[in-house]
Amino acid sequence: MVMNVGVIGLGLIGGSLARRLVHNGYAVTAWNRTPRPYDQARSEGIHCVDTLAELAAQSLDVIMLCNPLKAMPSILAQLHEVLLNPKVTLSDVGSVKGMVREQVREAGLADRYIGAHPMAGNEFSGFEASDPSLYDDALWAITVDEGSDLWRCAMVGELISRGVGNRYIVVDDDSHDRAAALISHMPHAVSTALINQLVDDDNRNIAAALAAGSWRDMTRVALTDPERTRAMIDEDAENVEALLRSMARRLDALADALHEGDHGGIAEFFAHGQAFRDYKAIERRHAGHDAAIHNGKEMTLALEDGGWQNTLLESARRGERIEEIAQTAHGYIASVVTGLGLHNIE
Amino acid sequence: MVMNVGVIGLGLIGGSLARRLVHNGYAVTAWNRTPRPYDQARSEGIHCVDTLAELAAQSLDVIMLCNPLKAMPSILAQLHEVLLNPKVTLSDVGSVKGMVREQVREAGLADRYIGAHPMAGNEFSGFEASDPSLYDDALWAITVDEGSDLWRCAMVGELISRGVGNRYIVVDDDSHDRAAALISHMPHAVSTALINQLVDDDNRNIAAALAAGSWRDMTRVALTDPERTRAMIDEDAENVEALLRSMARRLDALADALHEGDHGGIAEFFAHGQAFRDYKAIERRHAGHDAAIHNGKEMTLALEDGGWQNTLLESARRGERIEEIAQTAHGYIASVVTGLGLHNIE
Secondary structure, three states, X not given: OOOEEEXXXXXXXXXXXXXXXXXXXXXXXXXXXXXXXXXXXXXXXXXXXXXXXXXXXXXXXXXXXXXXXXXXXXXXXXXXXXXXXXXOEEEXXXXXXXXXXXXXXXOOOHHHEOEEEEOOOOOOOOHHHOOHHHHOOOEEEEEEOOOOOHHHHHHHHHHHHHXXXXXXXXXXXXXXXXXXXXXXXXXXXXXXXXXXXXXOOOOHHHHHHXXXXXXXXXXXXXXXXXXXXXXXXXXXXXXXXXXXXXXXXXXXXHHHHHHHOOHHHHHHHHHOOHXXXXXXXXXXXXXXXXXXXXXXXXXXXXXXXXXXXXXXXXHHHXXXXXXXXXXXXXXXXXXXXXXXXXXXXX | XXXXXEEEOOOHHHHHHHHHHHHOOOXXXXXXXXXXXXXXHHHOOOEEOOOHHHHHHOOOOEXXXXXXXXXXXXXXXXXXXXXXXXXXXXXXXXOOOHHHHHHHHHOOOHXXXXXXXXXXXXXXXXXXXXXXXXXXXXXXXXXXXXXXXXXXXXXXXXXXXXXXXXXXXXXXXXXXXXXXXXXXXXXXXHHHHHHHHHHOOOOHHHHHHHOOHHHHHHHHHHHOOHHHHHHHHHHOHHHHHHHHHHHHHHXXXXXXXXXXXXXXXXXXXXXXXXXXXXXXXXXXXXXXXXXXXXXXXXXXXXXXXXXXXXXXXXXXXXXXXXXXXXXXXXXXXXXXXXXXOOHHHO
């Protein structure tokens, strides 16, 4: 089916999403905090409204919250007042999921919520920077909990696969937020610690003079707005804390091995991550992740009441990607493609 | 003056150096472990000889050791036998300096040694990959100790400034090796610890699926040959150990601050390295480091017996670059350009 989608917030992510959905034949109604982007958005075929009540009055299937996280409580409180049709599913594009679900629950909207997070973005912002191709080959994470409706999950999945043309995985909030902490939030803190280490060194100007590619790569994210990084880490503090302690133990263990001349321990440190090097080498040979996944097998997973969340989580853990969740005569099934996966370290 | 330079080892670094010196009118005699690159080297105007004795028999001003570190002891032992002229200065291009000076001392050649390390290179190797432009805008570190001859330091400096067309700094071995540990060796270990963290995570395939630019940048060097990284860290083990422990304490301190909700501590962590962000922002505005330095002032430093090493170390610490060390009627002077420097954190 072709859906009616509401988009709240016409920034880079929301604007690009709205434009991509319109390109693919979806009807999109948008509301933005200020009408500044409306002229441009209307010329792109987006129906713009002045109030959230007007948005809620449309016959919508899904509303995507694409507003800044800090505006979330106030927008959710307003939606709770005006969003009377229980069939409308609420989703979002935030980069932390546990916190958003908590805010949705506090606003009394938990029943209709399915989380989502597209792996897309760049360093720009605002509708004027929006670009439907921002979503080319983007992978999404959908997040659910025990109380989530499978039909709502399937609908957000369809918006992603047919509306945007992307693949997705379905996981719980905590798995998402821990993974995001591992591959983004914690590394941002490590990068920041590196530049702190440099400025504290008496020979900082000598070090800065000798710095080459490895230093440049490892400190690039420390050069981005530290206030944004601080907020991102604060929102996922518990996971980041655990990962920082684990990283500190790894660095101390290598320091101990170097101190003791423990050649076996040093060798193990450098061999330990080989599965990831192999994974990246295969990915490179296939010229990018998505192409590598295309070489995967097609598979079908039966989704059962009370167990579908775990079936999809295990699928994501195996490195699979979902192409579609569909209703059949025998219930819901997920069509997935097997992925590369770090299989040799299972 | 135009020098006669001996180059030992015609790999990427030595071959590119020899070709650049020939382009600039220097006479270069080279020896390589095998004569494989000799035809190509001779066509580039490099005089190739079959033994180190033949090399030593030339009337050379400086010999640059451009061989692999593991071949150093054997080559130095041979040079000790054949290098009878005490006027010949010995230098090298190795990326760790304390260890090389130790090997030079053990070979009985310490009196004539001046260390050097060009910030140049790429992922290729061998004379066939050599390219004189590898040294475009490269900065060199020269390393000296209390016993070093200033005239030899000036001669290696002239080879760098007139022969290669680069600027340089002059520091002690330990300052060099600690700075190299800070901006390269330790970060390589941190990058490796990140991929170890990922492969140990139950949700590694979810994390790998969500990974984007920050993860890619921070793990790039962990994907390079781990055996080369291991060897590099082993050669600078003491400095790397201290830096790993310091980094571990920084990560633990941030973890503590997150745990305690210590907003002041978290804010300080993210503000601490601001001087480096400012430094890089200025560098970017000047489109690269060398251009930024060109905007610096020209200055002259008097070099005095017994104190010149420290004068030059302090200059490097201020972020200055040496253009020339010259002998005048009143003794040696260094012409330097003031650099960007991380001044606001002095």
